[in-house]
Amino acid sequence: MILELIQTVALLLALSLLHGFSMRALAARPRLAETASGLIFGTVCVVGMMLPITLAPGVIVDGRSVLLSMAALFGGPLTGLVAGAIAGAYRLWLGGGGMIVGTTVIALGVALGLAYRAAWARGWLARKPLSLFAFGVTVHALSMVLIAQIPEQSIARIYAVLGLPYLLIMGAATTLLGLLLQDLAARQQNERSLREREARLRAVAGAVPDILFVLDENGRCLEVMTHDERLLYRDAESVLGHRLQDILPEAVGNLLMSAIRQAIVSGTPAITEYALDTPSGHRHFEGRIQAIEGEAAPRTVVLIVQDVTRRILLEQERRIAAIAFESQQGMMVTDARTRILRVNQAFTEVTGYASEEVIGKPARMLASGRHDEAFYNALWQQLQAHDLWEGEIWNRRRNGEVYPERLTISAVRSEEGVVTHYVGCFTDITQSKINEEEIHALAYYDHLTGLANRRLLTDRLHQALGHGSRDGWRGALMFIDLDDFKDINDLLGHDAGDALLTQAAARLRGAVRETDTVARFGGDEFVILVEHLPAEEVAAAASAERLANKLLETMSAPYALGSQARVCTASIGIAMFAGHRQTVDELMQSADLSMYEAKRQGKNRVRFFDPVMQQTVAERLQFETDLRDALSGEQFELHYQAQCDADGRIDGVEALARWRHPRRGLVPPGLFIAAAERCGCMPALGRKLLEMACLQLGRWARDPRFSALRLSVNVSASQLYAPDFVAETCAVLERTGCPPDKLVFELTESMLISDMAGAVQTMEALRKLGIRFSIDDFGTGYSSLAYLQRLPLDELKIDRSFVRDLPDNTSSRAIVRTIVALARTLGLRLIAEGVEEARQLRTLMDEGCTSFQGFMFHAPTTLDAIEAKMGSTAAALAAGCITEPAQAAARADRVAAAETAQETLQ
Structure with a gap:
């Protein structure tokens, strides 16, 4: 019997292993797994009942209670009920006298197993070997008690047949099956835990925002996960199985390997940052490395990489913002x-x-x-x-x-x-x-006097014209110039000049209304804009005149200049205006012209603008414009006036400039020479005339008829004092072939006053070339005789102002006598200019003068005419046709003719 029980138990134990396979196979479907387990347990029970221990017909003993109780304990209600139902159905099918008891034993096994399960769940009982053994003995002991209830069966008889071995074997079988099922349950639980853990890890890995690497301690990539492969330095397939230091740039690879070693050694996470150029652009990454514990070498680490580019940029922006916030500008956040x-x-x-x-x-x-x-x-x-x-x-x-x-x-x-x-x-x-106020002051006010400057005055004048036109009142613009201010400035110094200007400005400001504008135009020139004068023209002019006279009186008071008191009067020009009849520029020009007219008429006076004055100035400006145009053309020509002795012999000529204007005709030098000096054209005109004269003298030098002729040319001060005058003259002489010893430069005595030493130096340099010098208009200047002695002169020309009054003016005759004596003393040639009357000629000859120039002898004429005169005179002298008596007779005839002409004029 014991052998049969052991065989039954072994079969039951082997078949119970099927439970484990079904649970693993159907792990994903727990209800189906429980049902399958119930079927297996129930089937094993049926097999066990096919190999029973028969106590009597219809009364069998097997291991069904072990299976059913364990099925309920470890499989749960569903498994226990399915197994019990199968076993119960089969036992009922077998029938016999023990059918009811057998079915009850089946139900008892399931019920006790469920009870044990409930007690274990509440912690009342444990599922330890001893507990399981006691539970198995108890279940089968109760089964023996139930079997004993069958007729013709008793406890003694059953115990005699089954006895203690039955209880021990079934208890051991229950323990063994329980431990097997418990181990299986533990494995299943572990497998479920692993699956759950793996699922959680997968979920965590899937939730990693960027990249997850699994690496060994050598940096070899075992696994990589990412939701955006563009963040990988290379694609995932080329990364797996390769070392980081072989894939990444050297610096980044070394950095990560150092972090991996740190994480393995320390057991704590290592954090590092690096940057890479990825397919999605240049990115910044933060890597967090954690070593996996409990592994043997080679160790494994997990590297979680997060793209922190945005964070880095935000940090940079925050730093920049922080620096910008602490900038030089004040900042406030509300x-x-x-x-x-x-x-x-x-x-x-x-x-x-x-x-x-x-x-x-x-x-x-x-x-x-x-x-x-x-x-x-x-x-x-x-x-x-x-x-x-x-x-x-x-x-x-x-x-x-x-x-x-x-x-x-x-x-x-x-x-x-x-x-x-x-x-x-x-x-x-x-x-x-x-600074803005200072700039405004510099832009609109005079820095010395504090008065408005030209710019501000122009702006206010524009406004005054507009307001006057709208409101119907008149105004006046006054130009004020200090008389002889330059003398005070030069004599007393610029500090005194500035003090005078400052006092003058204060006087002007104090003499006008607050609504009037006082301005300084620079230098010693002031302007006053007077507004809101009466609308009636005469009344407005009268008001302006009263104010101007008041200003003259105010300005003529002495000025305190240091320890001295000086008087400086003013000249005032006034231009009246009403609306926009004149422009600003025209109005200012009118006032300026009237001020200069006041100066021209004697200073310290007031003059209103006259349209005739403006017309005169306009003509003068046009004349100067025509003069500049003439310099660039061929409008200038030379006329020549002969210089001769009392007998009419020509030994020299003076070149006189003439301007043949296409509309004005022949313009006399008295007009255009002054204009050239005034507008700054004299240097250019002088160079042009000198070139023309030298060119003609060069031609005469090559003609035997005129080779001995001297040519006098007037030289202006602007030429004489020019630093390159000597060099220019040398160049002209070389270009024209002019003989310098036949060229005479005529200088006025007054032009030598400004720089006598400089004039002497220039004249001596030209004298070395052979050029001669003549003082024109001698006696009208202020040179001292000592300076005259230093000048390298060759001749003097008595000015026509002294010749004109001869012989009646004794002073003029005395001056002529003195000049003749001076010329003889200095060994200079002497020429008298402007000889027009016989009595002038007779007086000059009586005083010892031998050379003459004037209308009595020859008027200025063209080149052809002068050459014809010189040719006839030279031919006559050469032929000997003019004898001494004839010369005397001719001289007497000229004197008589002059006297006759004079009487006719009278």
Whole structure:
């Protein structure tokens, strides 16, 4: 019997292993697994009942209680019920006298197994070997008691047949099966835990934002997971199985390997940052490396990589913003209610408020009180419409000082478009305002006198013309020039001149109304703009004249210049205006012309503008323009006046410039020489005339008839004192072939006064070339005889003003006599100019003069005419046709003819 029990138990144990396979196979479907387990347990019970221990017909004993109780204990209600139902159905099918008891034993096994399960779940019982053994003995002991209830069966008889071995074997079988099922359950639980853990790890790995690597301690990539392969330095397939240091740039690979070793050695996570150029661009990454515990070498680590490019950029922006916030500009951040949240150091430096004094307070605490409500309303309207306001504003410092600042306010809105903050940036522009005022003063005011300058006066004159035209009043523009100011400035110095100008400006300001404008145009020239004069022309002019006379009286008072008192009068020119009849430039020109007319008429007087004066100036300017045009053309020509002795022999000629204008005709030199001096054309004109004269003298030098002839040319002061006059003259002589010993430069005595030493130096340099010098208009200048002795002269020319009054003016005759004596003493040739009458010639001859130039002998004439005269005279002398008596007779005839002409004129 014992052998049969052991065989039954072994079969039951082997078949129970099927439970484990079904549970693993159907792990994903727990209800189906429980049903399958119930079927297996029930089938094993049926097999066991096919190999029973038969106690009597219809009474069998097998291991069904072991299986059913364990099925209920470890499989749960569903497994136990399915197994019990199968076993019960089969036992009922077998029938016999023990059918009821057998079915009851089946139900008892399931019920006790479920009871044990409930007690274990509550912690009342454990599933340890001893507990399982006791449970098995108890179940089968109760089964023996139930079997004993069958008729013809008793406890004694059953115990005699089965006895203690039955209880021990079934208890051991229950223990063994329980341990097997418990181990199977533990394995299943572990497998479920592993699956769950793996699922969690997969979920965690899938939730990693960027990349997950599994690496060994040598840096070899075992696994890689990412949701965006563009973040990988290379694609995933080329990364698996390769070492990081072989794939990544050397610096990045070494950095990660160092972090891997640190994580393995320390057992704590290692964090590192690096940057790579990926398919998605240059990215910054943060790597967190954790070693997996409990592994033998080679160790494994997990590297979780996160793309932190945005964070890095935000940090950079925050750093930049922080630096910008602490810039030279004052900055203030407020909430939507304009309560101050934050200020920077520049704010403190500008306003004087420390941050703790202003944080939490309204921004209006800085208001200066200079702006009205309308200003702030406009500010807020602009800010609400455009989220930006920029402009200048006055605020107040902590010490109460009001200062100007350049302020920019920007509104910060949330994603919903609601204003959350305001950011104000401001700069203290106090110094800029000061500089602006200084620049304005420099731009519109004279720095010495503080008066308006030309620019400001022009602007106000424009306005006055407009207002006068609209309102119907008249005005006056007065140009005031200090008389002989240059003399005071030169004699007493510029400091005295500045003091005089300052006092003059103060006098002018004090003499006019506050509504009138006093300006300084520079130098010693002032301008006064008088507005709101009467609309009637005569009354307006009278008012202007009264003011001008008052100004003359004021300006003529002595000026205190240091320890001296000096009088400096003024000349005033007035131009009246009414509306826009004249432009600003025309009006200023008119006043200027009238002022110069006042000076021309004797100074210290007032003159109103006369249109005739303007016409004269316009003609003068046109004349100067024509003169400049003539210099570039061929309008200038030379006429020649002979110089001869009393007998008419020509030994020299003077070249006289003539201007043949296409419309004006032949313009005399008295007009265009003065104009050339005035407009600065004299140097160019002098060079042109000298070139023409030298060219002609060169031609005469090559003609035997005229080779001995001297040619006199007038030289201006601008030529003589030019630094390159000597070099220019040498060049002209070389170009024209002019013999320098036949060339005479005529200089006026007055032009030598300004720089006698410089004139002597230039004349001596030209004298070395052979050029001769003559003093024209001698006796009209102021040179001393000592200077005259130093000059390298060859001849003197008695001025026509002395010849004109001969012989009646005894002073003129005495001067002529003195000049003749001086010329003889110095060994100079002497020529008398302007000889037109016989008595002039007779007087000059009586005083010893031998050379003459004038209309009595020859008038200035053209080149052809002068050459014809010189040719006939030379031919006559050469042929000997003119004898001494004949010469005397001719001389007497010229004198008589001159006297006859004079009588006719009288």
